[in-house]
Amino acid sequence: MQIGMIGLGKMGGNMAERLRRGGHDVVGYDHHREVSDVGSLKELVERLEAPRAVWVMVPAGKPTQQTIDELGRLLSEGDIVVDGGNSHYIDDQKHAAELAEKGISFVDCGVSGGVWGLQNGYALMCGGDKATVEHLMPVFETLKPEGENGFVHAGDVGAGHFAKMVHNGIEYGMMQAFAEGWELLEASDVVKDVRGSFASWRDGTVIRSWLLDLLVRALDDDENLANLRGYAQDSGEGRWTVQAAVDHAVPLPVITAALFARFASRQEDSPAMKVVAALRNQFGGHAVTSAEGSTGKGADAPGADVTPPREAQ
Numbered sequence: 001m002q003i004g005m006i007g008l009g010k011m012g013g014n015m016a017e018r019l020r021r022g023g024h025d026v027v028g029y030d031h032h033r034e035v036s037d038v039g040s041l042k043e044l045v046e047r048l049e050a051p052r053a054v055w056v057m058v059p060a061g062k063p064t065q066q067t068i069d070e071l072g073r074l075l076s077e078g079d080i081v082v083d084g085g086n087s088h089y090i091d092d093q094k095h096a097a098e099l100a101e102k103g104i105s106f107v108d109c110g111v112s113g114g115v116w117g118l119q120n121g122y123a124l125m126c127g128g129d130k131a132t133v134e135h136l137m138p139v140f141e142t143l144k145p146e147g148e149n150g151f152v153h154a155g156d157v158g159a160g161h162f163a164k165m166v167h168n169g170i171e172y173g174m175m176q177a178f179a180e181g182w183e184l185l186e187a188s189d190v191v192k193d194v195r196g197s198f199a200s201w202r203d204g205t206v207i208r209s210w211l212l213d214l215l216v217r218a219l220d221d222d223e224n225l226a227n228l229r230g231y232a233q234d235s236g237e238g239r240w241t242v243q244a245a246v247d248h249a250v251p252l253p254v255i256t257a258a259l260f261a262r263f264a265s266r267q268e269d270s271p272a273m274k275v276v277a278a279l280r281n282q283f284g285g286h287a288v289t290s291a292e293g294s295t296g297k298g299a300d301a302p303g304a305d306v307t308p309p310r311e312a313q
C-alpha cells in the first residue's frame, strides 16, 4: 500500500527501506533534504492518494507535536496518522482527540528492534480502533518480524505506547542486571575470562537473550569497555514507566533502580554521598576523603588523628 514516512533517521529510514523491499510505495519526508523524497510536509501530503496513511517517526515531544499539528492542518477526513516514535501514551490521547475533530484517525504504534529492524523486522505494539488497525495491516505485516509473534493490537489509543513504555522499562532492568553482573566479575579476580563467561551464557542458560548477544558483541569490540565512559542517557521511557508505577501504586524496585543508576552515572561526584560521609564523620568520627582526594580526619583513616566534631570533644 502507499504510505508517507516522516522522519528518516535511524528508525524511519530503515523502516521506509523495509517497506519498499516489501513492495509498498513509500514517500519519505525529513528535515534533512538530502534523505527526503519531498521538500515539505505539504508536498508529502499532495503526493499521497486519499485516504492517506502517514507514519510519524520523529523524536517524541515537540517534534512529534509540531508534525501532528501540521498534519492536522494538511490532511483530510478519512486519512490516518500513525505515531511510531517513543511518545508518551498520555500525548496519544490528546493527539487522537485533536485529529478526530477533523475526521482523521490516529494509531499509536510502539516500535522495537532498533537499528537491527531492517534485517530482523520490527516488533510492533498498536493502540487504536479495530478498523483503522486492520486497514494498516499490510504495512504492519511487512514491518514485523517473520513468524507468529512481533505484533499486538494492545487496545485503544495509548495502549501501544503504554506497552512500549513497559517494554522499555523491562529493557532498563535487564540491561542493569547484565551491567552489574559484568562489573562484579570484572572486579573480582576469581573468573579469569569474563568475556568468555558471557559468551558461554548465550547458549543453554536461563539468561540467554538478544541483550546478552549484543553485550558479547560490544565486548568483542572492546573487551574491557575501556573506550567508553560509564555515562548513560535516557530518553523518557524509563521515567514514564516509573511515573505510571507511582500512579498505579505498583512497586517497581528494579526498573526504578535502573533509571536512578543512569542519573548517578552522570554525576562527577555524589552530593548525597557527601552528606553520608559528613554524617559518618559527625557521629562516628569516621574518616572522610577531601575534595582533592586525600583521606583524613577520622578514626578509620589509616594513621590519621581522630578528630571528632568539636562539641563531642
Ligand SMILES: NC(=O)C1=CN([C@@H]2O[C@H](COP(=O)(O)OP(=O)(O)OC[C@H]3O[C@@H](n4cnc5c(N)ncnc54)[C@H](O)[C@@H]3O)[C@@H](O)[C@H]2O)C=CC1
Binding pocket: 006, 007, 008, 009, 010, 011, 012, 029, 030, 031, 032, 057, 058, 059, 060, 063, 064, 066, 067, 084, 085, 086, 087, 111, 112, 113, 114, 115, 235
Ligand atoms: N533508535 C531506537 O532504537 C529507537 C527509536 N525509537 C523512536 O523512534 C523515533 C525516531 O528515532 P531515531 O530514528 O532513532 O532518531 P533519529 O534522530 O535517528 O531520527 C529522527 C529523524 O527525524 C528527523 N526529524 C526531526 N524532527 C522532524 C520534523 N519535525 N519533521 C521531519 N523530520 C524530522 C530528523 O532530521 C532525523 O532524521 C523517536 O521517537 C525514537 O524515540 C523507537 C524505537 C527504537
Ligand SMILES: O=C(CO)[C@H](O)[C@H](O)COP(=O)(O)O
Binding pocket: 086, 111, 112, 113, 114, 168, 171, 233, 234, 235, 236, 237, 238
Ligand atoms: O526504544 C528504544 C529501544 O527499545 C530506544 O532505543 C530508546 O531510545 C531506548 O530508551 P532510552 O533512550 O531511554 O535508553
